[in-house]
Amino acid sequence: MSETPLIEIRNLRKFYGEKEVLKGINLDIYPGQVIGYIGPNGAGKSTTVKILTGLIPDFGGEVIVNGINMAQNPLEIKKLIGYVPENAEIYDVLTPMEYLDFIGKLYSMEETALHDRAAKLLTAFGLGTNKNDRMDTFSKGMKQKVLLIAGIINNPKIIILDEPLSGLDANAVIMIKELIMRLSQEGKTIFYCSHMMDVVEKVSDRILLINKGEIIADGTFESLKQNHSDTLEQIFSKLTGREDQSNETDAIINAFE
Amino acid sequence: MEKIFLRFVKFISPVLQKTGVDTTQLYEIIKVKLMMDERRPKAMFAARKNMQNNTKVQSPWLITFFTVLMGLFIGLVLFLNQMPFVGQTLYFLIFMTLMSITLISDFTTVLIDTRDQFIILPRPVNDRTVAVSRILHISFYVLRLALLQGIAGLVIVGFTDGIAAVPLLFIQILLATFMSIFFVNIIYLLLMRSVSPQRFKDIISYFQIGFSVIIFGTYYLLPRLINISVLENISLITHWWSWLLPPVWIAGLNELIIHGARAGFITIPLAVLGVLTPIVGLWLVAKVLAPGFNRRLAIIATSDGNSTSAPKITKVEKTSFFDKIANIVAPDPVENAGFKITMKLAARSRDFKLKVYPAFAYVPMYFLYFVLKGNGSLTDKLDKLQHGHSYIFLPYLCTFILTNILMNVSMSDKYKSAWVYYALPVDQPGKILSGMYKAIIVGFFLPYCLIISIPVILVWGPQTINDIILAVLIGIIYGILMALFTVKGLPFSKPVIAKQGGGRFISTMMIMIFIAAVGFGHYLISRWELVIWILIVPFLILNLVMFHYYKKQTWENIEMADM
Numbered sequence: 001m002s003e004t005p006l007i008e009i010r011n012l013r014k015f016y017g018e019k020e021v022l023k024g025i026n027l028d029i030y031p032g033q034v035i036g037y038i039g040p041n042g043a044g045k046s047t048t049v050k051i052l053t054g055l056i057p058d059f060g061g062e063v064i065v066n067g068i069n070m071a072q073n074p075l076e077i078k079k080l081i082g083y084v085p086e087n088a089e090i091y092d093v094l095t096p097m098e099y100l101d102f103i104g105k106l107y108s109m110e111e112t113a114l115h116d117r118a119a120k121l122l123t124a125f126g127l128g129t130n131k132n133d134r135m136d137t138f139s140k141g142m143k144q145k146v147l148l149i150a151g152i153i154n155n156p157k158i159i160i161l162d163e164p165l166s167g168l169d170a171n172a173v174i175m176i177k178e179l180i181m182r183l184s185q186e187g188k189t190i191f192y193c194s195h196m197m198d199v200v201e202k203v204s205d206r207i208l209l210i211n212k213g214e215i216i217a218d219g220t221f222e223s224l225k226q227n228h229s230d231t232l233e234q235i236f237s238k239l240t241g242r243e244d245q246s247n248e249t250d251a252i253i254n255a256f257e
Numbered sequence: 258m259e260k261i262f263l264r265f266v267k268f269i270s271p272v273l274q275k276t277g278v279d280t281t282q283l284y285e286i287i288k289v290k291l292m293m294d295e296r297r298p299k300a301m302f303a304a305r306k307n308m309q310n311n312t313k314v315q316s317p318w319l320i321t322f323f324t325v326l327m328g329l330f331i332g333l334v335l336f337l338n339q340m341p342f343v344g345q346t347l348y349f350l351i352f353m354t355l356m357s358i359t360l361i362s363d364f365t366t367v368l369i370d371t372r373d374q375f376i377i378l379p380r381p382v383n384d385r386t387v388a389v390s391r392i393l394h395i396s397f398y399v400l401r402l403a404l405l406q407g408i409a410g411l412v413i414v415g416f417t418d419g420i421a422a423v424p425l426l427f428i429q430i431l432l433a434t435f436m437s438i439f440f441v442n443i444i445y446l447l448l449m450r451s452v453s454p455q456r457f458k459d460i461i462s463y464f465q466i467g468f469s470v471i472i473f474g475t476y477y478l479l480p481r482l483i484n485i486s487v488l489e490n491i492s493l494i495t496h497w498w499s500w501l502l503p504p505v506w507i508a509g510l511n512e513l514i515i516h517g518a519r520a521g522f523i524t525i526p527l528a529v530l531g532v533l534t535p536i537v538g539l540w541l542v543a544k545v546l547a548p549g550f551n552r553r554l555a556i557i558a559t560s561d562g563n564s565t566s567a568p569k570i571t572k573v574e575k576t577s578f579f580d581k582i583a584n585i586v587a588p589d590p591v592e593n594a595g596f597k598i599t600m601k602l603a604a605r606s607r608d609f610k611l612k613v614y615p616a617f618a619y620v621p622m623y624f625l626y627f628v629l630k631g632n633g634s635l636t637d638k639l640d641k642l643q644h645g646h647s648y649i650f651l652p653y654l655c656t657f658i659l660t661n662i663l664m665n666v667s668m669s670d671k672y673k674s675a676w677v678y679y680a681l682p683v684d685q686p687g688k689i690l691s692g693m694y695k696a697i698i699v700g701f702f703l704p705y706c707l708i709i710s711i712p713v714i715l716v717w718g719p720q721t722i723n724d725i726i727l728a729v730l731i732g733i734i735y736g737i738l739m740a741l742f743t744v745k746g747l748p749f750s751k752p753v754i755a756k757q758g759g760g761r762f763i764s765t766m767m768i769m770i771f772i773a774a775v776g777f778g779h780y781l782i783s784r785w786e787l788v789i790w791i792l793i794v795p796f797l798i799l800n801l802v803m804f805h806y807y808k809k810q811t812w813e814n815i816e817m818a819d820m
Contacts (some may be wrong), residue, residue, distance in 0.1 A: 100443040
């Protein structure tokens with residue numbers, strides 16, 4: 001691990017009206033790390049990601065990526081980042097090739113190299129035969145694959161994945177897990193948000209748990225395990241204050257009586 | 258046309274580059290946006306793309322043709338050029354209204370394309386490039402529309418006012434278009450300032466409803482109320498209020514330059530206004546309104562779902578009121594479910610409201626249209642109306658609403674949610690259908706008839722009550738017949754497609770003829786009050802019997818959409 005952090009987040013705060021969603025987050029992320037970012041719904045996960053990708057321009061505190069300040073030069077930061085959004089938004093009247101051509105050119109990529117790479121990636125993801133079909137006929141998994149490709153088409157230093165496995169079948173999931181590890185070996189920094197604890201457990205070098213706008217756990221899976229329990233799922237529910245799971249299920253069963 | 262525009266974008270690139278726009282990105286964004294426009298079916302022309310079947314994409318040529326045709330109809334008013342201002346003012350009034358409405362309705366999808374926030378914003382594209390791409394995209398769309406809509410007018414004005422008026426009209430059309438953009442922008446901004454995005458889309462759809470009602474009303478009623486020859490000789494400009502109408506300003510240009518001899522002094526300031534307002538308006542849009550607009554859109558898109566809205570307590574009470582009615586009229590659980598789901602989806606689905614609500618306004622218009630037909634002065638006709646029995650047709654016309662609702666109730670954009678009907682153990686889908694039908698009657702038909710009957714009773718007296726009750730009962734029977742023969746799907750369970758013709762059309766016609774005959778019979782015997790009262794009883798029984806059988810429909814009678 002290198003000594004200078006690639007992403008520095010200092011005292012990050014964000015309000016939605018009266019509600020404070022992020023309550024002063026501090027983070028140093030080093031190159032090559034795979035960060036598993038987990039937390040219950042509404043904890044502030046998506047907000048962090050949206051700030052990191054420059055979607056939310058107004059926030060309190062400081063975000064510095066590769067020595068560049070987000071508040072001053074978001075464009076330079078955006079060039080370093082590949083982003084796969086959670087809500088699977090895509091211009092689905094386009095074909096994958098048209099879509100990737102568009103995205104690549106927004107990164108100012110040169111056309112022949114871009115088309116070559118897009119075609120190779122599509123084939124590698126098993127969409128080679130569909131590359132000129134409109135995406136409105138695609139299944140959820142196929143669209144997700146195109147989004148993943150769009151997230152790495154510019155060979156970014158940092159890859160931010162928000163729930164990237166939704167809609168993918170088991171083989172594709174295995175492939176993506178392997179891909180994440182390979183990308184990290186290539187020196188990419190990966191910021192991985194998910195609710196799927198078993199996947200996070202396997203792919204992450206470092207796990208961050210956010211709850212109610214604060215980071216409440218930060219460390220490798222091994223170090224978290226020593227303090228708490230033996231699966232990430234249990235750690236998660238303990239730390240987010242949901243130890244009484246059995247009471248809840250009791251209540252559910254009792255409702256039938 | 259797209260290619261020419263893209264070339265134009267390349268042409269002005271050097272200038273834009275100096276203002277900080279990344280021109281390669283700009284070119285790509287516009288190229289993709291135009292490509293998507295071309296592939297997207299237009300909202301203005303109701304025939305939607307069949308979701309299942311992508312080969313049947315609407316041809317852009319057809320839309321072009323209709324726009325030109327519409328322009329031709331508007332252009333016809335230009336023949337009214339005897340008196341100053343009249344024809345041109347009317348032309349631009351309609352032109353600008355059409356333009357504004359098209360902008361509002363067709364462009365909501367583009368302007369509030371929240372996908373941009375996730376697709377373009379995370380990429381290294383600066384704000385100015387995004388803003389300029391949006392402005393250029395809109396301009397292209399609008400100018401294309403303006404030209405198509407105006408082309409017929411350009412030809413016509415050449416005949417009426419001479420060849421010199423053609424280039425002038427071209428400029429006038431541009432000015433009118435700029436002014437429309439200005440208005441639309443202000444409307445959007447006012448709405449965005451004051452309401453949530455969800456509400457915003459609702460309000461836009463009310464605009465569309467209002468618009469279709471206005472078009473319908475002017476088409477059917479205006480010629481009955483106003484004599485066209487009067488219109489031709491009206492001296493518009495002597496009324497001071499006409500000076501406040503923007504179309505008058507634009508028409509003033511033609512008056513000043515082409516008919517300079519007859520132009521009064523007031524024409525000059527009006528014409529100056531006609532040139533200045535659009536230009537100032539456009540400048541305001543670009544400099545003042547657009548930046549706030551984009552920021553606002555960004556906030557809407559990113560904060561969506563995070564906004565904490567206060568729970569509405571009044572709404573809860575209202576639903577419980579309808580729940581009580583539901584329990585009374587549809588006691589069977591399955592029927593009750595059908596009733597409530599129809600009621601709630603119909604009240605909340607924007608698409609459904611857009612198609613059905615205009616019909617509420619059409620009914621009284623139709624009525625006036627029919628009774629005001631023929632010669633004689635307006636007061637004579639109204640007098641005759643009050644002493645006749647023609648009011649009986651009003652409740653019968655309400656069946657138009659039933660037809661309209663029944664035609665739309667089984668369709669939805671989100672038809673796939675209807676999987677629940679097929680996944681759950683429903684043995685008698687007829688129960689859902691009868692619940693649906695009862696919801697239509699209780700939720701729409703009866704309240705509407707009630708409202709319609711108030712003026713009827715006020716104008717024609719209480720002896721009309723029995724006629725209304727009988728007509729409503731017959732209307733409900735008509736509805737069941739229609740539902741039985743034409744509604745083959747469960748509520749909101751089928752994709753929205755262009756209406757299918759064929760066998761259904763015949764059965765619809767048969768039912769309509771039948772009900773018209775019954776209605777006419779009612780009209781003939783309406784002088785015997787007691788007979789009407791007595792007739793109510795058998796028709797009530799007939800209603801109950803029909804409901805009983807309607808409920809018995811099985812899965813074989815129901816068409817399912819592919820899930």
